[in-house]
Amino acid sequence: MSTPFIIESFEEYLKTVREELPKTRIYFRGQSQLVSAKYALKPSIGRSKNLLTKSPFEREEIERNVLGVFANHILSYVRHLPRNDWEALAIAQHHGLPTRFMDWSTNPLVALYFATRRTKKAEDGKALDSAVYVLTSDPIRLSDLTRTKAEIIKPVSDLATEPAKPVKPTKQALSYEEFGLDDDDGGPAQLPPGFSLDLSGVDLSGMEDGDSKPRKPKTIEEAKVPSPFGISENVIYDPPHVSPRIRAQDGVLMACHQPMNELDEKDYLEIIIKHEAHDDIRRRLDQYGVFDKQLFPDLDGIAKWLKYRVFEIDGKC
Known part of the structure; x- marks a missing residue:
């Protein structure tokens, strides 16, 4: 990881994204805590202490079994039935099940929202800085992998x-x-x-x-693309819109082939958001329409937005 950018205002963040970042396809991730504050860049399943003593084979078996049980219960609760393990795992991730997926977004303002929506505090009560992380390693996308693996069929004369x-x-x-x-x-x-x-x-x-x-080939299986449990490198997965939240948040998922390990420092940039700027950034994001009601287009989002407007900043709904 190179020297981090230090952000003290909303405008400074926009300028940094516009002028300092690579001009290629970029993925952003907002965290309310810094990597240096022991909140490593790793998928949720990598934070499970119970799996630390397991062998890779045992961990993968647990992952597969848990997903199998979850998938057996999907039918009664969703409209979009998963066609493969990638889609089933995306639904599981969305509903809070620990998986080998990491949430990223193609929208820098969405990442800023997740970095500043809640200001974390240390044990002594001191407010903590947050961060937006920018993926620079450019992992292969599942859609590209599908095309690469597709069999070349000899035309019939x-x-x-x-x-x-x-x-x-x-x-x-x-x-x-x-x-x-x-x-x-x-x-x-x-x-x-x-x-x-x-x-x-x-x-x-x-x-x-x-x-x-x-x-x-019409499906991932026909194109012989490995399952998320069989990949040998990190893969970016753009899931179907199984939830309005994924669409609203411009979300993508990164499947980690070594989910217990944190992301290597060479694979990302760090943009530190000073805690003193959080309040103003929250207000500006709300003005720009990047806030609870828009990013969580359901009753939970409406309730969170009203709570912020009326009870946190004494504003009007």
Whole structure:
């Protein structure tokens, strides 16, 4: 991790994002506590003390079993049924189950909200600074991995345009009857001598009924993409909008292939938000429409927003 940026105002944060960060695709994560304050950048399952003494094999087995039990109960509670472990794990993450996913956002203001919405205090009562972390390692995205793993299917030759095998000239031109096209009995067409429709060398496994084009893999499983438990590197997953919150927060998930380990310092930048600026930043975010009601488009969000407006800043609803 390089020298962190120190932010003391809302405008300074916007300027830093605009002028100091890489001009590539960026993911942001807001935390109310700094990494240096012992709140490491790791997924929620990595914070489970009960798993520290387990072997990697035992931890993965526990993860799979827990997800299996959770998935068995999904049917009665959600409208969107998960099609694979990635979607099931995303729903579990959304509802608070510890997983190997880490929440990130493509929106820097959303990350600022999570960094400043609640000002944490130390044991002595002193207010703590917070931070926005910027991912710089650019992990592969699951959508890219799907395209990479998709099988290349050999196209089937168009028999209508294939050159015919040479035949010996005959005294009489070939007629429709010789091809069996005018047979009234509906029997199989007969090819004249010299013609062949031998398809033994043609791979038809990738064809759909009635289709002249190769069939492309339709699902993650067909494209042979590993499950979130079988990845060998961190993977960015843009989940389907199983919840309005994911859409509202421009959320993405990072699947960690070593969920018990914290993110390496070389993989992120730190933007420290001074606690003295939290109050003003909260007000400015509320003015810009990046607050409870917008980021949590449900009754919980409305209640949190009213609590802030009326009982925290003595404002108007």
